[in-house]
Amino acid sequence: MSEFQRFLAKRLAISILLTLVAVSVIFVVLRLLPGSPFESLVTAGNLSQQQITEIRAMYGLDQPMWRQYLSYLQSILLFQFGYSILRSQPVWGVLAPRLVNTLILLVPALVTTAVLSSLLGMYVGWNRGSKLEKLSIIATTFLRSTPVFITGILFVIVFAYNLELVPAFGMRSISASPEGYVETFASLDFLHHYILPFTVSVLYYSGDFLLLARNGVVEKRGSEFLKLHRAKGLSEMQQLARAGRNSMLPILTYFALRLGMIFQGLILLEVVFGWPGIGRELVLAIQQQDYPLVQAAVFIMALAVIVANLVADVLYAYFDPTVSTSGGGAA
Amino acid sequence: MSLLDITDLTVTYSTDSGTVHAVNDVSFSIDEGVNYGLAGESGSGKSTLAEAVLGLLPGNGSVESGSIEFNGRDLTGLSERERRDVLWEDIAYIPQSAMDSLDPVMSTGAQIRQAIQTHRNVTDDKARARVRELFEIVGLDPDRIDDYPHEFSGGMRQRVTIAMALALEPDLIIADEPTTGLDVIVQDKIIDKILEIQDRMDSSLLLITHEIGVIAETCDELSILYGGKAMEQGSVDNVLVNPTNPYTMGLKNSFPEIEEGDQDPVSIPGSPPNLSEEPSACVFKDRCPFATEECEASHPDLVDLPNRNHRSACHHVTKAAQMRRDATDPETWGIPDSHDESDRGEVLLETDGLEKYYEQSQPLLDKLRGNDPNYVRAVDGVSLRVRRSEILGIAGESGCGKSTLGETIALLKQPTGGEFVFDGEPYEHYADGNMREFRRKVQIIFQDPFDSLNPRQTVRQLVGEPLTIHDYRTEERERAIVETLEKVGLTPAKKFLDQYPHQLSGGQRQRVAVAKALVLDPDFLICDEPASMLDVSLKVNLLNLLRELADTEDIGIVYISHDLASLVQVSDRLAIMYLGRVIEEGDVESIAAEPKHPYTTSLLAAAPEKDPTVDRDRVLLDGEPPDPVSLPSGCVFAPRCPKAEDACRESEPGLDTVRDGDHRAACYFPDGETPDADGLADDRSDSTYGDPEFSPPASGDSASD
Incomplete structure (x- = not known):
């Protein structure tokens, strides 16, 4: 087994362990919450005591806790998420479209901003003290620190109401009823609705990447190896590329982590733009104590973060030859 | 026509607090x-001069006037693009710190290839072949061209940068302190390599260094710079043998040499001038013992000395011979000559077979099977004794465990075996609740004066902090601080009390670090390479200070360094370490004059010689020290030893194998073991510079690298 494989195996084992812990925490926390999914039905007086007992037995909620836990583990690790209590349809059928909606909005936004603001950050870090540097830092920090719903509402007011360029909310026009993903997302109507929330999320994420890239380059700028690169006769842009390559690691890590967190959606953004994403769905599910739905949603989110972490580790080892001792796995 | 012609070059830096005149009217070719x-x-x-030639001045630096002509072309007038074409193709650069100057995320071969392909239109295959060839030339394994910088040791990285400099066979190579920060042995190898390659390629070399010895051995001509002015120029033979400028004399006298056992190196007191104004008086006048009114009036021009390739900028060139004589006397420089060696007192620290092993991490499976883990034997059975008023020097290459030994006897690391007795009490006594007492009595001074002082504390707080911690002399705190500062030569102490470390020069910072250690009146001082970051004259200052402390304050000192020359100056006894063991121990005089262990011989031989007329025998050791985890059986030095025989590989010699009074060495075939001591004495009287013969029989064989 090479050094790199051993490293990979170790990380994998840790990830699996983390997943188990996360899954158990979800289970325990949900049971600790007061009340149950049926409480509202009971208080409304729609159900008799006997019906409640029957339903509880149907969902296996009358069994001892450890047995519930075991069957929960067994199902969730096999991605069998069961039926939503309140919606009476398979959990996956509820979650999958919302998740896709969220990802189709946030993944392209994150990738775009990671590339653009990192490049801009490297450039302004190299030309330290320029007007562009100050302006970009102020602008992105402002966008980052303002709650996303404020920026969102501002954009809606300006671009939707005043200029009437784009629709204010929703994913498609009310009259549209597309079938299947391709028809849904590959249409001008969708694009029309897409552009505003996309822009807001790009701006929202830009600050972190810009600052990370800028700081990395600023730190590397005075280093000896860049002086040698310069003495070798590399052009300004080639030197900047080397400085950028050397400060890429934190950006990469941050990108991977953010990518994992995207599975949680941006709840505020989804609310402002009326975007049917996973974040809104989760809030609703928690309010209604829809156990299977919450469990499944939280499990997917936790899994995404854990996998993203794993990817970050592997990427790190791949891009930084000094990480693994034998230098294995390096390009 | 000369290759590089620098005429009246003036370089300034603009800073927040005004203009700094870094280089003033320097000319040479x-x-x-x-x-x-x-x-x-x-x-x-x-x-700065080198950066000006390369066009690498930082943004706030600019060439004010003068010209830099390279092959008849003025480099200062080139556009960015034209300059890039000149760089590397015609002028290559070997940077200062090999450790940081290679791109950490690019393989070494790719970095050299990049240099080639930036300037020449060659295919990847051809460039790779050239890189392999270059690796071979500088003595690296050509199969390692795809390795990353962190997989190479410091010396090997410097070889990579040399290979890079050679890639396009430039006309001029500028090497900026290429060996600073490297071990003597590695330094010697690198210099040897540069010279060898130079012979082959026939390019010119501009070597920048503060080590006069390195220049004496490698260069034909030189300029001595001070305060941005050329003080003296000419052929190395003239300038270094018969300096005519007080600064050159000072610099030369402060360079410690092994052979001058009794003669103290003489430091130049004071610190370099403030360059915020263009010099109107002689830049050296503040530190020069021969300064007169004339020197106040103007900076002297460089004057050609009759019939030799030698120029000097001094108003008193005519009195050079007289000044040369006076300059060797410390009193000329206002340094009191206090050399009354006090007797060495009782034994303060004693270790017997002291060990510090580090357990290697091992795979889970081996752990479960109960296999013994591997150990790194950083300190492996070291027995030492240090008396009061005695300085014990510990020498060795990097990685020999000398710093670990220092930290272990300071009990900053727990010994894993062996006996340790300090001031009559064993280690257990201190480990058992008496550590505070130990910490007061024993102080350690670290290598780097730039990092070891808290930048947000004033000198008063820095020096006073140990007093607070140990509740020592708290009622007369201020007095204790002032006294200590004066003791280490920071006078008047009042001036320094409220300054922060960044306002102090390197030498002053190291003095503050020493003061911090001394303020508790310790009995024992451990110095771990305290001078390695300092200029020669500051280094000598520090060495003299330590010597004085040992003599007057009755404290024992352990001085750890790889620089044998300064160790010989400062110590009473020496212990030479190799891979965690002491392989030779004894009085300084007897080790310097008659080293017994071949390793000591090669260490001694690796120190450069400041006198260009002396031919030194290089003893170039093969390879690097073996992996401390899997040590060879028998003598650990055997794989690199020119004299090793079967007996050496079978069993390990003890330190008592060779014994001559107090002088002990662990070697079966010691050097200089000639029964007729008379012959040896004759040899020594023959050489004018008191240069004993360090030539082991097999030196020729080992020179091949």
């Missing part, structure tokens, strides 16, 4: 195939 040296203390403008 380098002919083809000539090695040119630039020497001077830090702040003398030598690196």
